[in-house]
Amino acid sequence: MSSRPAVxxxxxxxxxxxxxxxxxxPLAVRDIEKVETPESLGRRLAEDxxxxxxxxxxxxxxxxxxxxxxxxxxxxxxxxxxxGVVAAGQPGQTPLPPxxxxxxxxxxxxxxxxxxxxxxxxxxAGDGSVTIERGRTAGDFVREPGTDVxxxxxxxxxxxxxxxxxIAALAAVGLATLPVFRRVHAAVLTTGDELMPxxxxxxxxxxxxxxxxxxAAALTANGVEVVSVEHSTDDPAQFxxxxxxxxxxxxxxxxxxxxxxxxxxVVKDVLxxxxxxxxxxxxxxGGPQGLSVADGVPILSFxxxxxxxxxxxxxxxxxxxxxxxxxxxxxxxxxxxxxPVRSPSGRRQFLRGRREAxxxxxxxxxxxxxxxxxxxxxxxxxxxxxxxxxxxxxIVKVWEL
Ligand code: AMP
Ligand code: MG
Numbered sequence: 001m002s003s004r005p006a007v008x009x010x011x012x013x014x015x016x017x018x019x020x021x022x023x024x025x026p027l028a029v030r031d032i033e034k035v036e037t038p039e040s041l042g043r044r045l046a047e048d049x050x051x052x053x054x055x056x057x058x059x060x061x062x063x064x065x066x067x068x069x070x071x072x073x074x075x076x077x078x079x080x081x082x083x084g085v086v087a088a089g090q091p092g093q094t095p096l097p098p099x100x101x102x103x104x105x106x107x108x109x110x111x112x113x114x115x116x117x118x119x120x121x122x123x124x125a126g127d128g129s130v131t132i133e134r135g136r137t138a139g140d141f142v143r144e145p146g147t148d149v150x151x152x153x154x155x156x157x158x159x160x161x162x163x164x165x166x167i168a169a170l171a172a173v174g175l176a177t178l179p180v181f182r183r184v185h186a187a188v189l190t191t192g193d194e195l196m197p198x199x200x201x202x203x204x205x206x207x208x209x210x211x212x213x214x215x216a217a218a219l220t221a222n223g224v225e226v227v228s229v230e231h232s233t234d235d236p237a238q239f240x241x242x243x244x245x246x247x248x249x250x251x252x253x254x255x256x257x258x259x260x261x262x263x264x265x266v267v268k269d270v271l272x273x274x275x276x277x278x279x280x281x282x283x284x285x286g287g288p289q290g291l292s293v294a295d296g297v298p299i300l301s302f303x304x305x306x307x308x309x310x311x312x313x314x315x316x317x318x319x320x321x322x323x324x325x326x327x328x329x330x331x332x333x334x335x336x337x338x339x340p341v342r343s344p345s346g347r348r349q350f351l352r353g354r355r356e357a358x359x360x361x362x363x364x365x366x367x368x369x370x371x372x373x374x375x376x377x378x379x380x381x382x383x384x385x386x387x388x389x390x391x392x393x394x395i396v397k398v399w400e401l
Pocket of ligand 2: 191192257258304
């Protein structure tokens, strides 16, 4: 058998995405894990959560004021003897004597026998008494137990992506842990002799490794748990060793670099040797793509140019990863172009665009190294393969970044 990499003819974006989906679909495991409530932000609830207690937990005051019986304050002004003070946190079980008032703070128990609270603003404190200047009807400013949610009622439905408002409700009923779906675990492995981590001074010929961090961020933002972000030089032995570590810890591995037509294409050389498929997709940027399985784990190999890596993630990985995480699809829209564009024939092009009130402007030139310019973009402009020129004003599809 030849050790030359298998090279297939150019596929369309749709064909390649379909292949990626087939490779990753088995990751749709529905395992459930328990996480502490504060860690549940952004996770998907695996089961319905029911309230283990009533909310409010007990009958309490909605105002700082005086707990009374409504019939004691039917005619105002009226001066009532003060029978005590109840602060929040006190058990508040002393009954209200008939015809008296008890001072209560917001959230404090309303004493048995009282049926309403007169806000402090409508009263005048006396010496051992209080003058009520405005009457109230039974129930005013009394929060009854279970009027928000009752014990056993549904609090948050299975499948919900936990947002701060859900955490507020789950914390209010005292739940310390929650059942959530396990996320897909991904490892990121970048390649290149020239790449350095942040914090070191660059020597001639070196650049900072941005793809590792960027891919990890993109994965995290789309419901994936990143278990490792590692780097390999272009030495095949080192790459194979780091790949083994990655496949040993993750459900899927994302590599960057080393897949095009240069002399030291470590990813392609090693993975094609293991049966991986490396070929060209009719797209710009992000033409060279690889799909492999090593140690039983699917591997997506993206080209190294930083914009190519990000666009590859957006168009090939993000849709299926969001579906696996139960997240809504990537939003798209049809909007007028504010600038004219040119596009290569036979290749679908994804330009970086910036949304404005009247349409979408170009945020960058087409170069796949222009990563700083990509920071100004908030959409990808999708130019179909057969289009070579579009005038300003043409309607284009955009995908939210
Ligand atoms: P490659 O696909 O390995 O030929 O890399 C293509 C271009 O992308 C080269 O200019 C690399 O220096 C650059 N590149 C590759 N990997 C990274 C990375 N992890 N971070 C930043 N730039 C990269
Ligand atoms: Mg390289």
